[in-house]
Amino acid sequence: MSTLIPCIIAGGAGTRLWPVSREAMPKPFMRLPDGESLLQKTFVRACGLEDVQRILTVTNREMCFRTLDDYRPLNQAGVALDFILEPFGRNTAPAIAAAALHVAQKYGEDAQLLVLPADHLIQDLDAFAQAVARARKLAEQGWLVTFGLVPSHPETAFGYIEKGPALVNGGHRVARFVEKPDSATAQAWVDGGLHLWNAGIFCMRVDSLVQQFQIHAPQVLGAVDSCLERSRCKSGDQELQLELDPEHFALVPDISIDYAIMEHSEQVAVVPCELGWSDIGSWQAVRQLCPADSQGNRCTGETVLHDVNNCYIDSTRLVAGIGLDDLIIVDTPDALLIADAKRSQEVRLIAGQLKLQGHDAYRSHRTVSRPWGTYTVLEEGLHFKIKRITVRPNASLSLQMHHHRSEHWIVVSGMARVTNGDETFLLNANESTFIKPGRAHRLSNPGVIDLIMIEVQSGEYLGEDDIVRFTDIYGRAPKSSTAKRP
Template sequence: MSTLVPCIIAGGAGTRLWPVSREALPKPFMCLPDGESLLQKTFRRAIGLEDVGQLLTVTNRDVFFRTLDEYRPMNSCAVELDFILEPFGRNTAPAIAAAALHVARRYGEDAHLLVLPADHLITDIAAFASAVDSARRLADQGWLVTFGLLPTRAETGFGYIEKGQALGSNGFTVAQFVEKPDTQTARHYLDGGRHLWNSGMFCMRADSVLAEFKTHAPQVLDAVIHCLEHSQAFEGKQQRHLELDSQRFAQVPDISIDYALMEHSQKVAVVPCQLGWSDIGSWEAVRQLSPADANGNQCNGENVLYDVHNCYIDSPKRLVGGVGLNDLIIIDTADALLVADARRSQDVRHIAEALKRQGHDAYRLHRTVTRPWGTYTVLEEGPGFKIKRIVVKPEAALSLQVHQHRSEHWIVVSGTAQVTNGELDFALATNESTFIKPGSPHRLSNAGQVDLVMIEVQSGEYVGEDDIVRLTDIYGRAPITD
């Protein structure tokens, strides 16, 4: 059989899972009760398929290094890692077109592209592997195969697929894709037995999907080809990545694969399956992953509750006290608290959307922010100052940079820092410090084998994160000069 290339599509902000899911650290990175993230579970599921020696990920370039960190402890089989890095999201059709072009060029036009959303949960791994085998057999016959989930309830939050004629024992043609129905229609679908939930997973030969793009969505295909011709490829140790050109990618139509292709093609098939699947699309879905106590409550963290029933409380770092509550969702993070009626968990997205319109940092960032070199946590800030805790990974380094509007005072908490400050290069040990004037080029590095922990005190007329001019950077974030 042809080469199988799983392709993890990691896009979207997961606004219904705010305040844990945010634009800079979205839903795929959410840890479930067992300690693994949704992205890690998708990765493990993909590389666990038979004869998989390579994996492609399409994701935002801002989370590239965090994604590598998520994959690294899971990749004991040394699977080759390919990445296509988007400067911003343009929906699933451009992502899949870019993946198909990349796979056809690198692995052959007959390679099987298995498209997997990064933020879904599947608990029946054996059923998943069996469904993939069925889909690959249909893909070899030229079908674009989607996976239809047998509905277990009259769900109004999912799109549906209507089955057509049987294609052997394991698949059907797709009669039509159906938008999210009202309650009465969803009940009719459940009782009728001809409709399946649309999972958003696909399996197809690279040449088959590219031919259908050429027929039904040539504007998407042509724009993606043009973008790839002007994009840069980089190769590192056991991984390679392609950074899509921002200017050309902005010209690609913003459209889903269903609208661009699947609803128009006559070559779409569906494999019905039961996978123990959830899209983890709301806090109500998340709470189903944990057992309830005698009062119907599911709690993470320390709490004291009196006359509280049927509540989901996630507060890992702060004590929660509750009195006389029923059917609430309470999510506490370092900088934001969500309190919602559990019956309206889908409406949490309105909070995230309002924060985005306001330009509020709580839409994009957590207090702790991931960077290629490690993390920083904002401990305190006010007019003219900001205090951070900085953790630099072993053998990592921040960019050589300058600030125009602020000074910085660095204090080593643990580890040894290698510092560039103007024309000076020196080491700082625990409890030692240095002061950096505005406009002075500076860099912080960790040449040791343990994490370097620093406290940084910023002061000045402006302490925003955009007051950074990068001069050089080992992660490719500085402007390229001749």
């Protein structure tokens, strides 16, 4: 049978899981109660399939290093990693078209692409492997195969697939894709047995998929192909990164694979399956993953509760509650969510309001991941900002300069190699240096343990866009400051 290449699609904002899921750290990176992220679970699930030697991931280029951080501890078998890095989101059709063209060029047009959303939970791995095996047989015959989940209840938040005539290998021709129904229609579909939940999981031979793009969405395929021709690629022993050209990717239509191909093609089949699946689409769904106490409360973190029932509480600090019932309480260092559990789907409205207001809590957390480590904003006010910076061993920030701010660096633990203007020197714990505005500087960690330091910024403008990047070991393009004097 043809080579199988799982393709993990990792994107989206996961707004119904705010304040943990945010634009710069979306739902796939959320840690579940067992400590693993949805992305990690997807990666392990893909690695566990028979004969998988390579995994392709399509994600935002700003999330590549965080994705690698999730993959590397779990990649015991040394599976090769390909990345297609998007400058911004363009929905699933462009992402899958880019994956198909990339795989066709690198690994052959007869390869099979298994498209896996990174933000779904599948608990029955044996059933998943069996469904993939059935789908691969259909895909080898030229079918575009989607996975249809046997509904466990009438659900109005999902799209459905209507089964058509039966095919060999346990599949069916797709009669039609249908949008989210009302409750009465959903109940009728569950009772009728012809409708399945649309999981957004696909298995397809690359040549069959490209052919269907040529027929039904040639503008998407052409624009993606043109973009790939102008995109840069870098590779190592076990890793390849294809960074899509921003200018040409902006010309690609923003459309889902369902609207572009699946709803129009005559070559779509569905494999019915029961996988212990959840899209973890709300805090109610997350709550079900935690064990309940005698009062029906499910808590992560330290709590002191009196007359509290049926609540979900997730916090890194002590939470005290009195006289509460059926609430969702999610506390992060910079935002607190309190919601009626029955209305947890409406959390996306709060995230939407924050985005409209330009509030930073929509986009990022106080702790921000970078290729070299993390930084956490501890406190900020007029003309000052204090950060805790953690730099991994042998990692380095870019050589850079700021127009409007000075920086004072104090080493807390580990060793720092500092470039400050024309000087390069080492700093140990409890030593410091001062960086004047306009002076080129770089921070790196030559040691074998994490470097932890405090940075105190002072100046009339402290935005992250006040940076001129000269060189960078991670291949990030040189950056000119766009900051304007306030």
